Amino acid sequence: MCGIAGLLAAGIPGPDVEQKLVQMLQPMRMRGPDGQGTQVALHGRWTIGLGHRRLAILDLSEAAAQPMRRGKLSIVFNGEIYNYLELRRELETFGHRFVTRSDTEVLLAAYQQWGEACLERLNGMFALAIWDANEAKLFCARDRAGERPFYYYRDSGHFVFASEIQALLAVGPPVPRAANWRRVHEYLAKGFQPLGETTYFEGILELLPGHALRLSLEEDSPCPTITRYWAFPDRASGGPPLAAEELAALLDDAVRIRLRSDVPVGTCLSGGLDSPSVAACVVRAASRSESSAFRYQGIHAYAPVPEADERAYVHRLARQLGIAVDFVEVTGSGLHAELDDLIVRQEFPFLDPSIYAQRCVFRRATELGLKVMLDGQGADELLGGYDWAVPRVIAACATQRGWLAAARQLQKFSGPRFPLPRLLVQTLARCLPDGKREFPNDLGNALAASFTHLGLPTLLRQGDRNALTFGVEVRLPFLDHRLIEATARLRLEDVACDGYTKVLLRRAMKDRLPEELLARTDKFAFAVPQARWMQHELKGAVQEAAADRFWRELDWPGTRRLLRQALAETRGAPYRRAAWKVLCLSRWQRLFFG
Numbered sequence: 001m002c003g004i005a006g007l008l009a010a011g012i013p014g015p016d017v018e019q020k021l022v023q024m025l026q027p028m029r030m031r032g033p034d035g036q037g038t039q040v041a042l043h044g045r046w047t048i049g050l051g052h053r054r055l056a057i058l059d060l061s062e063a064a065a066q067p068m069r070r071g072k073l074s075i076v077f078n079g080e081i082y083n084y085l086e087l088r089r090e091l092e093t094f095g096h097r098f099v100t101r102s103d104t105e106v107l108l109a110a111y112q113q114w115g116e117a118c119l120e121r122l123n124g125m126f127a128l129a130i131w132d133a134n135e136a137k138l139f140c141a142r143d144r145a146g147e148r149p150f151y152y153y154r155d156s157g158h159f160v161f162a163s164e165i166q167a168l169l170a171v172g173p174p175v176p177r178a179a180n181w182r183r184v185h186e187y188l189a190k191g192f193q194p195l196g197e198t199t200y201f202e203g204i205l206e207l208l209p210g211h212a213l214r215l216s217l218e219e220d221s222p223c224p225t226i227t228r229y230w231a232f233p234d235r236a237s238g239g240p241p242l243a244a245e246e247l248a249a250l251l252d253d254a255v256r257i258r259l260r261s262d263v264p265v266g267t268c269l270s271g272g273l274d275s276p277s278v279a280a281c282v283v284r285a286a287s288r289s290e291s292s293a294f295r296y297q298g299i300h301a302y303a304p305v306p307e308a309d310e311r312a313y314v315h316r317l318a319r320q321l322g323i324a325v326d327f328v329e330v331t332g333s334g335l336h337a338e339l340d341d342l343i344v345r346q347e348f349p350f351l352d353p354s355i356y357a358q359r360c361v362f363r364r365a366t367e368l369g370l371k372v373m374l375d376g377q378g379a380d381e382l383l384g385g386y387d388w389a390v391p392r393v394i395a396a397c398a399t400q401r402g403w404l405a406a407a408r409q410l411q412k413f414s415g416p417r418f419p420l421p422r423l424l425v426q427t428l429a430r431c432l433p434d435g436k437r438e439f440p441n442d443l444g445n446a447l448a449a450s451f452t453h454l455g456l457p458t459l460l461r462q463g464d465r466n467a468l469t470f471g472v473e474v475r476l477p478f479l480d481h482r483l484i485e486a487t488a489r490l491r492l493e494d495v496a497c498d499g500y501t502k503v504l505l506r507r508a509m510k511d512r513l514p515e516e517l518l519a520r521t522d523k524f525a526f527a528v529p530q531a532r533w534m535q536h537e538l539k540g541a542v543q544e545a546a547a548d549r550f551w552r553e554l555d556w557p558g559t560r561r562l563l564r565q566a567l568a569e570t571r572g573a574p575y576r577r578a579a580w581k582v583l584c585l586s587r588w589q590r591l592f593f594g
Contacts, residue, residue: 152204200347394413
């Protein structure tokens with residue numbers, strides 16, 4: 001992973017564009033601590049500048065540095081093309097020759113050979129920009145799931161892009177430095193952060209996952225053209241049900257190609273199914289030469305309270321897989337000390353402080369000399385690991401198989417995690433039409449929405465910032481597009497059945513993971529003791545934030561109620577959510593806009 005930047009400007013001299021590029025790269029130095037490069041070209045009245053901060057993962061030599069040129073093409077690229085070796089062999093049959101061992105050079109050759117259609121052949125995570133001097137065109141694209149970020153600003157005389165918004169703000173005029181109040185109000189009103197082209201910064205846009213952007217300088221008034229090249233699979237497309245053996249094979253291969261690295265690779269570990277499944281697949285591939293970069297080292301973050309401490313499960317997992325594990329304790333005092341830097345690195349206000357635990361994991365990875373970390377992100381969205389999937393499965397069961405079958409599932413899931421009265425009400429509600437709901441009642445549509453715009457994009461953005469704060473690349477095997485597309489063939493009983501979620505993954509890993517993990521029905525998403533922190537380590541910060549004049553000047557009808565909830569000091573969810581929103585948004589506004 002790296003940081004990319006670019007500036008296309010009309011009537012601005014090359015040296016001035018070069019200076020702007022250097023300014024843009026400075027805030028992204030942590031994304032790419034291993035080097036920096038710029039390139040400036042001219043086309044008519046336009047100056048084209050490309051910039052890159054390098055995190056060296058494949059081919060550590062200077063020959064693989066960026067911006068990279070190949071003929072009349074130049075590229076800046078953030079991410080990894082995991083199937084670059086297979087693509088390289090195919091391209092060599094067409095006569096292409098290579099001077100590096102990098103995936104960047106393969107990517108450029110693929111564009112030379114297949115043009116924009118090369119995107120369909122890529123298995124990886126990427127945000128890329130290619131200046132094609134032959135056609136006077138800038139071609140940009142983002143990977144299917146949106147693992148790598150791409151932000152941009154445009155007006156009649158400028159097109160500016162970067163991996164981070166701070167890089168765009170570093171340009172100065174014409175890029176504005178102003179909050180997008182519609183998104184701020186949305187943050188205050190909702191319990192999720194839907195993905196969209198607009199950001200929390202006025203005038204700064206996001207290229208959506210699975211989309212490509214073209215800007216032709218042959219036009220009198222160039223305007224970006226954006227198209228979608230990939231869409232989340234339609235569950236109604238049919239096909240044979242996805243088998244556990246097929247899921248295991250897909251995950252094995254996704255892990256295999258994500259072990260390609262010239263620097264040490266480690267793994268995140270939890271007491272659930274997702275990252276342990278990834279780790280089990282790594283161990284299975286241990287005899288292969290491509291796994292030689294893997295260091296048998298896992299990292300797990302915990303808070304010493306029952307709802308956030310899975311160390312016992314992780315110990316059992318590590319022993320069975322033969323992996324050393326390093327435990328990182330997450331504390332409220334640590335969060336308090338790092339809060340401002342965390343918010344600046346995240347760039348967007350966020351909904352709760354649990355992401356601090358992930359930040360601590362990646363810091364520890366750097367201390368252990370691990371430059372690449374594998375993780376299990378995406379499995380919950382694809383395979384139905386969240387609690388909201390259960391009433392949707394039972395509602396679909398009632399529709400398809402009758403209420404007798406649904407009643408059996410209600411009874412099987414009934415317990416502390418799913419109290420029967422509440423689960424019944426939720427199930428009945430999921431049988432109703434969606435109406436104006438943003439989060440669909442239908443299971444298939446809900447999984448798609450969670451993956452594409454209501455859940456996963458936020459987690460990917462947060463993971464990108466947390467990892468790159470410490471110069472670590474995170475790789476996510478569950479987001480291999482082959483595996484994503486295969487999950488369209490999941491049946492209801494593969495998602496949730498007889499008291500278990502992610503049923504198919506449990507079957508796929510039945511001979512690889514400890515029985516204690518496979519049999520768990522009490523797995524929780526990692527949650528720091530937020531209410532406790534708010535009432536102790538962060539209490540003064542919340543009170544200070546609530547007194548900020550920002551709230552008196554904010555034109556939002558729910559401000560008074562939000563502040564009252566934030567200062568209530570109860571342990572309820574409304575207090576936790578309100579106190580954090582008041583603290584986070586106040587600090588965000590101060591840090592970015594004074």
